[in-house]
Amino acid sequence: EKDAITINFFNEYFKGIDLCNIAEIMDMAQDLMGLKFDDKAYIALMLHTAIAVKRINDNDCISADDIKLKNLKNSIEFNIARIIASRLEKHFNISVSKPEIGYIALHLMSSRARHIESTEDADQSMDKVEEGMLDFITDAVEKFESLLNVNLQNDMELQHGLLSHLVGMYKRYSLGVQQANPLKDEIMKQFPLIFSIAKNIFTGFGQRFHIEIDEDEIGYITMYFAAAVERASNKKIKRVYAVCPTGVGGAQLLMANLKSKFPNIRVIKCMSMIDAETIDNAKADAIISTVELNNKNIPVIVVSPFILEKDMEKITDVLSVRSEHQSYDFSLGKIYGQDISGFISMISDAAIFIEKVVRVLGISISNETYMGLVIHILLQICRGEHSSIPLSMNAYKEDHVSYEIRKAFKDLEAKYKFKVSDYDVFAVRSYLIGKESNADE
Structure with missing residues (x-):
């Protein structure tokens, strides 16, 4: 069901x-390159190509200044990218510029870099570079462990992912090509400590391999370590007994709230007060109860079945686990796979917001406007409290459209703990401006 929602969304x-058609073209590209993309590379290339087609259709083409083509034109990947572009032009009746072809070539190079580990005839000098990179990654992981007090040594996903990315980065640098990171500012905001550590450590990587690592690349590296830290924290599962003598309904409420607010807590069993006061079980880390009780063998945490803010603090103090819902903080880690149910809930809430505004204003909007608004609202929620935005609001005046938008934002503000600014209202209003007349057509 979740896959269906995602597929329908895209x-x-x-x-x-x-x-x-794009998938068929990707299959052709694999044949021409003589390799098979892994799932991540295949999906990334598919999405990039689809976005490029949409951008060209919208007359939003990238300029020649956005990419250095000089060192790309003689590469095999650039020639294959030209063939891909030719197929796209034929299928979608568009004109693909050289900068667009260059970006496709970069993605092909990245895909080939992922494949290097399994290629028998890999260049020996590149093998030595990879060996040096693996040594550096091992040292970097140890430093992260020491500074963050987290175990990352056995995380093969981190090591393989970093190696793949660093090999691709090394090849791009050798071609004189830089890759911008559109999420850099958001990453720095969400993971300031990890970003700072990565920047300090990987400055040494740039010196060792004679390449320049800018903050865009540090942002990508930060994402690998942030995901690894998230995985490590998720492994620290705490096992508890639940006690709620008010009946089955109260017990179900307690367990549902524990599951929702503390994903790392597992309820072994729901038991009576009498059993809870006499049990001596080393398998449980604590007893979470809605009533006072005594047990000298296992810590007892007394909470409300609703798990209020003060209750979450008690549980966190005793079990050293983090609540996922204290401030509804949807970090990048959660959005990209760690909390897909929460992300789907955000999409639903954004849709409700839009429908409420459209209904009150008595307007109709196109599917494209609707999708744009959904994405915009999601980004607003994820940004949280806004910093100053470089936009003059002198000409902005509150009218009935802005009033209804601000009013509809109230529910989202309360649920996701962020403050709506004049710019937020202005941005949503810009999507809707001129749409009111549609209701009369």
Whole structure:
């Protein structure tokens, strides 16, 4: 069901773009390169190509200044990218510029870099570079462990992911090509400590391999370590007994709230007060109860079945686990796979917000505007409290449209703990401006 929601979401966003045709072109690219992309590379190339087609259709083409083509033109990947571009032009009736071809070539190079580990005839000098990179990654992981007090040594996903990224970065640098990171500012905001550590450690990587690592690359590296830290924290599962003598309903409420607010807590069993006061079980880290009780063998945490803020603090203090819902902080880690149910809930809430505004204003909007608004609202929620935005608001005046938008934002503000600024209202209003007349057509 979740996969269906995601597929429908992307099908709507890429409406009019036949993803099956793009998949066929990707298969052709694999044959021409003589390799098979892994899942991540295949999906990344698919999405980039679909976004490029949509951008070209919207007359939002990148300029020649956005990419250095000089060192790319003689590469095999650039020639294959030209073939891909030719197929795209034929299928979608568009004109693909050289900068767009260059970006496709970069993604092909990245895909080839992922494949290097399993290629028998890999260049020996590159093998030595990779060996040096693995040594550096091992040292970097140890430093992160020491500074963050977390165990990352056995995280093969971290090591393989970093190696793949660093090999691709090394090749891009050798071609004189830089890759911007559109999420850099958000990453620095969400993971300031990890970003700072990564910047300090990987400055040494740049010196060792004679390449320049800018903050865009540090941002990508930060994401690998942030995901690894999240995985490590998720492994620290605490096992508890639950006690709620008010009946089955109260017990179910307690367990549901524990599951929702503390994903790292597992309720072994729901038991009576009498059993809870006499049990001596080393398998349990604590007893979480809605009533006072005595047990000298296992810590007892007394809470409300609703698990209020003060209750979450008690549980955190005793069990050293983090609550996922104290401030509804949807970090990048959660959005990209760690809390997909929460992300789907955000999409639903954004849709409700839009429908409420559209209904009150008596307007109709296109599917494209609807999808744009959904994405915009999600980004607003994820940004949280806004910093100053470089936009003059002198000409902004509150009218009935802005008033209804601000009013509809109240529920989102309360649930996701962020403050709506004049700019937020202005941005949503910009999506809707001129749409009111549609209701009369």
